Amino acid sequence: MQHAGPKSFLWSLQAVVALVFTLIVLAISGALIGFNHHQLTKLTVRDAEDDFQRITNSVRDEIAGSMRIAGSVLDTASLTIDPELPSEQLAKLLTSVLKDLDRVLPAAMGLFVGRGDGSHVVIQSLNGKWPVEIGTDIDRAAFAFMIVEDGEAGHTARWIVTDENGQVLRRVPPRPTTFDPRRRPWYGPSLSSSGMIVTPPYRFANVPEVGITLARQARLKAGAVFGIDMTLASLDFYLDKLRIPPELELLVFDKSGVLIAHPRGGTYRSERQAAQEGKFLTVDDTGSPLLSGMFRAFQQNQDNQGRSVSFSVGGDEYFGRTERVGEGIDNLFVGLAIPYETMVGPVQQIRSGLLIISAASVLLALLIVLFASRRLALPLRNATEDIRRIMKFEFGHARRAQSRVVEVQELSGAIDTLEIALSNFMRYVPNALVRRIIGRKFSSDLGGKRQPVTVLFSDVAGFTTMAEGLDPEEVMAKTSRYFSELGSELVRSGATIDKYIGDSIMAFWNAPDEREDYVAIACLGALRASRRLDRLNAEFMAEDGSPMRTRFGMHTGDAVVGNVGSADRVNYTVLGHTVNMASRLEKLNKRYGTTILVSEDVCAAAGKDYLFRFVDRTVPEGAHHPMALYELLGSVRPDEPEVAPFPERVDTLDIWKAVCANCETGDWHSASELLEKLVAIAPDDMLFRVYLERCRANLGSLQAT
Known part of the structure; x- marks a missing residue:
């Protein structure tokens, strides 16, 4: 007789899979919960450090952004404003600049020009800080001018108060003054530097305010310095916005303990001002044990800047950090502190919910x-x-x-x-700019930097007359076709097309992508565009239409490149004397009958692959000195046969050089004979006729005498 063995317990596949999966999930969950429980406090500390770093970076960005805007204004002012203008005229010009600056940079308190003879023009916004010299009770007062001049009895200072529209409200007669811009902390360093300088924090001369000065020397006159006074007290409001949670304490101070900014900085200064007029407010003067404790922690841990430290104040433990502001102001520090209890208090509440x-x-x-x-x-x-x-x-x-x-x-x-x-x-938007934006290599912040560029302007001769004979739709279609052909050649040659202005184009090279041969490729782009337009004009004429003959002007030099505009709309462009000269050269084509007129700087930097001919030496509108002008005839590059110079231009070059040599020595008779020969060879070359008339006029003057 056989006995049945013990009955086996059978598991279904579904149960086995469910059990195994459940065990795996429980193991993972237990490990994660245990790890979270162990690391929660550490992560809380790390989050606090990240918040500290974020706040510090925000303060840095606020200061850096203000300095970039001010620096851009100084760059533009030093390039475009003549510091030798009469003082009141210069003051009005600076006022318009300060008005615009106030809209984007409230920290800017004043704008000035200091000259090498000790004279000084400063424009100051009257935003609650009034110089004692102008008095009080002036309704609608918005700006005050201090003009320091050299008189027979020495330097005098006079004040002019105006409203928002520039109407004079009060004039303070000249009084003797010891103020000399050459002894200010910004004058000497600006003259010894090619760029912008930033002073350490100091007390301003006219108002009891602590701030910094950004300054740079004028480019139009040696010995003159443009500057912007910026108050640091405006950081108080910004720090107050960053104070989340309210238990967080933060301040900006310098190495000696002077309080630069604090969420309650205005209250501290007003309480201290009456008793301690003329002194800087220090951290200890606030009467706050926590602020004093933060400064002592900084003094004890100066070698550990950028690291979090713990310290005790009145028996309470705090978690804090101090970092240098930097951005050209290395003497300023940002200090932060938060109670440990506030920082880790929510941990217990979070932990219970986190387990579930x-x-x-x-x-x-x-x-x-x-x-x-x-x-x-x-x-x-x-x-x-x-x-x-x-x-x-x-x-x-x-x-x-x-x-x-x-x-x-x-x-x-x-x-x-x-x-x-x-x-x-x-x-x-230019393709190169879009690629840099997508690649996070471009900032849309307002402002720019000074760098060398080559600028081109083009214009269609007789466009207005042509447009009057066509319907608006035909003008639009023809202009679009023209811009498409011309723009494609410029972009193919590395240009950034700045804008289309009616029938004109403004383009530049070497920004945003920089390259060493930017002048050469700019010349190549102009030649390609000119040859492309020759073919397009042949098509227009075959279609019983009028050609769009185009003139080009090019100049190379330094300019301010960057973003100009407002907070919601910006334009990436170039500004400065170089841009103005390129525009003037384009207009001079009409005088000489040339097609691509360039400056001597372009001719010198283009390289041996390009052929030029001398046109004239003249003072373009807006310039102060004579400038040699050249016509770009073509390129001798073997890989660009379509932009080779026209043979009729090359064949006349030797005779033309002889003409220029005779004109240089004043041999008008020999020059006239050669020019008559050139006119017979190339009757369509207007430059020869212009010089022939000039020579005949000079011969007539000689015979008359």
Whole structure:
């Protein structure tokens, strides 16, 4: 007789899988919960350090942004404003600059020019800080001018008070003064520097305010210095906005303990001012044990700047940090502190909820991942590939299959919208600029930097007359066709097209992408555009239309390159004397009958591959000294045969050089004979006729005498 053995316990596959999966989930959940429990306090400290760093960076960015804006204004002023203008005329000009500056930089308190003879013109905004010299009770007062001049009895200072519209409200007669801009902390360093200098914090001469001065020497007159006074007290309001939570304490101070900024800085200064007039407010003067404790912690840990420290004040533990502001103001420091209790108090409340949330989240996440991963993986990979292609500016793709997942479908729609928006955006903004924006190599902040560029202006001769004979639709179609042909050649040659102005184009090279041969490629771009227009004009004439004969002007030199505009709309452009000269040269083409007129700087920097002929030596409008002008005839590069100089121009060069030599020595008779020969050879070359008339006029003057 056989006995049945013990009955085996059977497990279903579903139960086994469920048990194993449950054990895995519980193991993962337990590990995560245990790890979170152990690391929570450490992470809280790390979060506090990150917040400290964010606040410190915000303060730095606020100061740096203000300095960039002020620096851009100084660059432009030093390039465009003549410091030798009469004092009151210069004061009115500086007032308009200060008005614009006040809108974007409230910290700017004054704008001035100090001259080498000791004279000084300063424009100061009357925003609650009035110089004692002008008195009080002046309704509608907005600006005060201090003009320091040299008289028979020495230096005198007079004051003029105006309203917002420039109307004079009060004049204070000249009084003897010891103020001399040459003894101010910004004058000497500005003259010994080629760029902008920033002074350490100091007390301003006219108002009881602590601030810094940004200054740089004038480019139009040696010995003159432009400067902007910036008060640091405006940081008080900015620090107050950063004070979250309210238990957070933060301040800006210098190494000696002078309080520069604090959320309650204005109150501290007003309480201290009556008793301690003429002295800086120190951290200890505030009467705050915490602020004094923060400064003592800084003194004890100066070698550990940028690291978090713990310190005790009145039996309470605090977590703090001190960092140098930098950005050209190395003597200023940002200090932060928060009570330990405030920092880690919520930890206990979070911990209990985290135990439940972590376990539930892990279980739910695993279930969702198992169910959705297969369906989401493929469309997400396709979306990633599409985005990668768009970031490479490769537009156009095969139509994707529709997903049943709403988010994936919306993502596909968003990618399509991104592609359309970016492709259209590149038609309004230069491609090089868009690539730098997408690559995070470009800032849209207002301001710019000084760098060498080559600038080109073009203009269509007789455009107004042509446009009057056509319908507006025809003018638009023809102009668009013209700009498309001309612009494509300029962009192909590395140009950044700044703007289309009616029938004109402004373009520049060496920004935003810099390269050493920017002058040479600018010449190549102008030649390519000119030859392309020759072919286009032949098409216009074959279509019974009038040609669009175009003249070009080019100049190279330093300019301010960057963003100009307002907070909601900016234009990437170039400003300065170089731009003005390029525009003037374009207009001079009409005088000489030339096509591509360039400055001697362009001729010298273009290189041996380009052929020029001398045109004239003259003083263009807006310039102060004579400038040699040249016509760009073509390029002798073997890889660019279409831009080779025209043979009729090359054949006359030797005789033309002889003409120029005779004109230089005053041999008008020999020059006239050679010019008559040139006019017979090339009757369409207006330059020869211009010089022939000049020689005949000079011969007539000699015979008359």
